Amino acid sequence: MSLRAIALFILFGCATIARGETALSVTQIAPGNYAHRGHDDVATPENGGDIANVGFVVGTRCVAVIDTGGTLAEGRALRAAIRAVTALPVCYVINTHMHPDHIFGNAAFRDDHPQFVGSVTLAQAEASRADNYMRALNRELGNAAAGSEIVPPTMTINGAGTLDLGGRTLTLRTWKTAHTNNDLTVYDEKSGTLWTGDLLFVRCIPVVDGSVVGWLDDIARIRQMNPRHVVPGHGPLDPPWPQSLDAEQRYLADLARDVRAAIKRGETIRQAVDSIGLDEKDEWLLFDMYHRRNVTAAYAELEWEQ
Numbered sequence: 001m002s003l004r005a006i007a008l009f010i011l012f013g014c015a016t017i018a019r020g021e022t023a024l025s026v027t028q029i030a031p032g033n034y035a036h037r038g039h040d041d042v043a044t045p046e047n048g049g050d051i052a053n054v055g056f057v058v059g060t061r062c063v064a065v066i067d068t069g070g071t072l073a074e075g076r077a078l079r080a081a082i083r084a085v086t087a088l089p090v091c092y093v094i095n096t097h098m099h100p101d102h103i104f105g106n107a108a109f110r111d112d113h114p115q116f117v118g119s120v121t122l123a124q125a126e127a128s129r130a131d132n133y134m135r136a137l138n139r140e141l142g143n144a145a146a147g148s149e150i151v152p153p154t155m156t157i158n159g160a161g162t163l164d165l166g167g168r169t170l171t172l173r174t175w176k177t178a179h180t181n182n183d184l185t186v187y188d189e190k191s192g193t194l195w196t197g198d199l200l201f202v203r204c205i206p207v208v209d210g211s212v213v214g215w216l217d218d219i220a221r222i223r224q225m226n227p228r229h230v231v232p233g234h235g236p237l238d239p240p241w242p243q244s245l246d247a248e249q250r251y252l253a254d255l256a257r258d259v260r261a262a263i264k265r266g267e268t269i270r271q272a273v274d275s276i277g278l279d280e281k282d283e284w285l286l287f288d289m290y291h292r293r294n295v296t297a298a299y300a301e302l303e304w305e306q
């Protein structure tokens with residue numbers, strides 16, 4: 001450890017300990033891009049809702065947070081991790097979409113007075129599910145959920161936008177309804193790092209809460225971005241590219257194909273759920289939790305197709 005590193009450790013280490021906050025573990029996957037790997041699981045009291053990949057990007061002027069985790073406590077731990085890396089202010093807190101495991105840490109950054117950034121459709125989506133999300137969070141996490149709340153965006157993106165962190169520009173982009181109707185990606189031009197949010201699931205089964213058709217369209221465009229580094233919403237950081245995208249695309253394409261065929265044969269939704277894609281079970285974590293829901297969602301979407 002260099003003298004400077006020791007000095008920093010004493011400075012930030014003590015400050016962290018004094019406030020009783022444990023810093024979230026983060027990995028610098030590319031220069032200035034720090035990511036935390038969430039647990040491959042649903043939210044439980046044991047993992048404290050820390051199930052999504054979250055992180056931050058550091059410029060010469062300020063810091064942008066990308067997703068804040070599943071609880072206020074996780075958001076605070078992420079903030080402590082930022083303080084262990086830099087004293088620069090947090091100027092942006094970006095939410096890649098509405099899901100609880102990505103947004104409930106937002107309140108930890110309120111005193112930093114950042115812009116809270118999200119898709120133009122994020123606020124409405126959060127508002128429509130707020131009561132359900134709060135109830136589920138308290139039921140699933142108990143005391144670990146204390147103080148968690150929804151902090152809606154103060155700055156919205158519709159199509160594309162850029163954020164200047166000083167010497168580092170982030171390009172934000174919104175997408176056709178896919179994982180949800182408010183998906184947003186973040187691309188760090190300087191390092192070629194793409195933060196996909198839940199438009200990319202690796203190893204953990206993709207969850208359709210928007211449109212399987214839209215998602216397949218988005219994947220074709222994401223493929224063209226050809227990033228050098230990738231932070232998926234769930235699963236290993238910086239996975240092989242494009243193989244990780246290939247696996248997700250194959251699952252969703254097979255899902256759409258098989259559901260269309262079932263509808264064409266006149267099967268009921270129940271018959272479709274009981275037969276489609278069950279041989280995928282060993283390919284994905286959390287399969288039992290989400291696969292049947294995906295078939296149900298795809299059926300509801302595709303039965304209205306011409």
Ligand SMILES: [Zn+2]
Pocket residue numbers: 097099179198233
């Ligand atoms: Zn999600």
